[in-house]
Amino acid sequence: MQKRFEYNLISILERVEKARLSFNSHHIVKLIAASKYVREKEIAALYSCGQRAFGENKVQDLSAKAKSQELEKLPLEWHFIGSLQTNKINSLLALNPHLFHALDSIELAEQLQKRLARDNKKLKALLQVNSAREVQKSGVAPENALEIYSQISQIAPNIELQGLMCIGAHEQDQKKIAASFELTRKIFEELQKSTKNRAEILSMGMSGDFELAIKCGANMIRLGSVLFK
């Protein structure tokens, strides 16, 4: 298993490298291993290949894996990449995730802020943008993203917004997928221009579209199936 993962990881890193250079040679891309399809044993094997950042999309799975006997003592960086229901906020915060990728409403930010302030904690988060405008996807509408980002920064001082996340259009047409990434990057660049906001992370790209995402400016990619196959 470890040999196979090592092979997958190396071939992905080669593909990332090519895409990165075609965007900008100073551009650095961070890989998050989306480990939702696999168990502790597979995560430990990928860790042995050098991977440190892992992402889960269900709070109960993150909890079970992060606290498991096999993984608890490893210095893993856990990301929470799924939608967060309000009744799971306390459980998520108790796990001190490194980054929450899918903050998708002012209401959720308010709920998080209440719990964070009570426990005197901070949470790093990305605002999820529904750049493909697909009803089945979460995220704020692209035209509202800048306003909501600023609003959250004001009302939720314990949430440290770091940038944006999006899921590429569910499409075969590469141009349409690219359009959803480009739109997110435009919003990201607007955020970077304004001095009152901080925006450093642009999380976009999955197994089927990560090279395209990188060429559109992604500096964080979330890969599952291509990594653990």
Ligand SMILES: *Cc1c(COP(=O)(O)O)cnc(C)c1O
């Ligand atoms: C599962 C998941 C991924 C990874 O998906 P793959 O297509 O398997 O690479 C990325 N982002 C989110 C939010 C996910 O839930």
